[in-house]
Structure formats: structure tokens, C-alpha cells
Amino acid sequence: MAKPERIILVTGAATGIGAACCRRMAGPGTAFIVHTRKNAAGAEHTAQAIRAKGGLAEIILGDIAEAGTPAALVEAAVARFGGLDVVVANAGFADKTPLLQTDDAQLARTFDTVLWAFIRLARAAMPVLAQGRDARMIAISSFVAHTFRHDVTIFPATSAAKAGVEALVRGLAMEFAKQGVTVNAIAPGFTQKDPGAHAAYTAAQWEMVARSVPLGRLGTPDDVAAAVNFIASPEAGYVTGQVWHVNGGLV
DSSP, X not given: OOOOSEEEEEXXXXXHHHHHHHHHHOOTTEEEEEEESXXXXXXXXXXXXXXXXXXXXXXXXXXXXXXTHHHHHHHHHHHHHSOOOEEEEOOOOOOOOOGGGOOHHHHHHHHIIIIIHHHHHHHHHHHHHTTSSSOEEEEEOOGGGTOOOTTSOOOHHHHHHHHHHHHHHHHHHHHTGGXXXXXXXXXXXXBOOOTTOOXXXXXXXXXXXXXXXXXXXXXOHHHHHHHHHHHHXXXXXXXXXXXXXXXXXXX
């Protein structure tokens, strides 16, 4: 098999933003590692969408919070497709538990899933990305690392972990600039969940949230995927070390 033109790893790709990123970037000449923790059916749906657009897809299951998973995903991309060009670090979750009600185990789970997973993924992926051309490392951050208002729910542990991700993005951007690898983050605002997915709010609460957004609606996974697709493209080669806010004007 000839080496694909663009080899892409997306974590948390069974549903939502991760799945939308796969659909948006898929096309002839692309090959994907589609990661999910345990949603094999969702990952297969994403893989089918990629194949329908002429791309290749390999599904890998694993808990991104486990120390060996990030490196295993990179190794799978190299073994299956011959390299790696784009990483979209999307897997994670939002925890709105007040800080004084969390214990160390709960905090550790958040940091392992969000920050440590990105650190480990970067360690494994950056040397491989540096061997390629127009390589991209893209982290999905969140508005929760930026928006702190009395009328917006605070996510203490997730906020801290995402802020750490954004700091690392800037550091990696400087460290790997001479190798031609760009490193950026996308910080979505309030974004619709797929039907049936766990959500942090009730339907009535989501309606109130939508009214608080200047554009008057929730974001969609496709809104975020459009930004990711641009950052992953050759046209974004002069963009690095940045956090892009896709949030409808939420401040």
C-alpha cells in the first residue's frame, strides 16, 4: 500500500468534536487513527464516514488517561500507515464539581485525562511529526480555562488542566518551530452534544446558556471542526503557539 498523503490521529473520535474533525478532514489520500476509550460503535460510525469520503481508518480503543495509551496510538499510526502528520488531541471530559468537594483521586483522573495525556501524546508524537512536512499538533482546549463569570458554571479541575494544556502548546510551538511543526489549541465555547451523550446541563439549562452567548446559539461540533481543519491545512503554516476561540463571542 502506498503511503497516504496525510496521516491523522484524532483522540476521542467516536462522537462530538472528534468525530466532526474526522469527517471534515477526510478525503482521498487521508488515513486516520480513530481513537476512543470504549465506544467502539461510535468509532466505527466515524470510520465509515471517513471511508465514505475516500479515506482510510483504523480504530484503536484505549483509556487516554493510562500512561501507555498515547504512545501506543502514535505507534499504531506509524505501523499501520507509515508516519504521522496531524494530531488532534480531543479526548477529555468536563468536571464541574466544586474544588472543595473533590478528592485527590477525582482531581488525578481529570489531570491524567486532560493534561498528562496531552504531555504523553506530545512526547510520543512530536519526534514523528518533526520528520514530516506541514505537520500539526492541535489541542482541543475549552472556554472553561478563560471564562470565569457569576452566570457561567465554573469547572475548577478542568479549568486548571486545560490551562496547563494551553501553556504546553505555547512551549511546544517554540521548541519545534525550527522543525516546521506548528502547535496550536482550539478553545470551543458551549458546544452541542450528540443525541444521547452525557451532558453537563439539562435541556432547560442549555436554553439559558444559549441566550448568554452573544451569537444567540450553542456551538456545534462542525463549528469547531472547521477551525481545526484550517489549522491542520498547509494554508495555516504561519500560525503557531496560538489559542483560537470558537465560542460565539463568549467572554
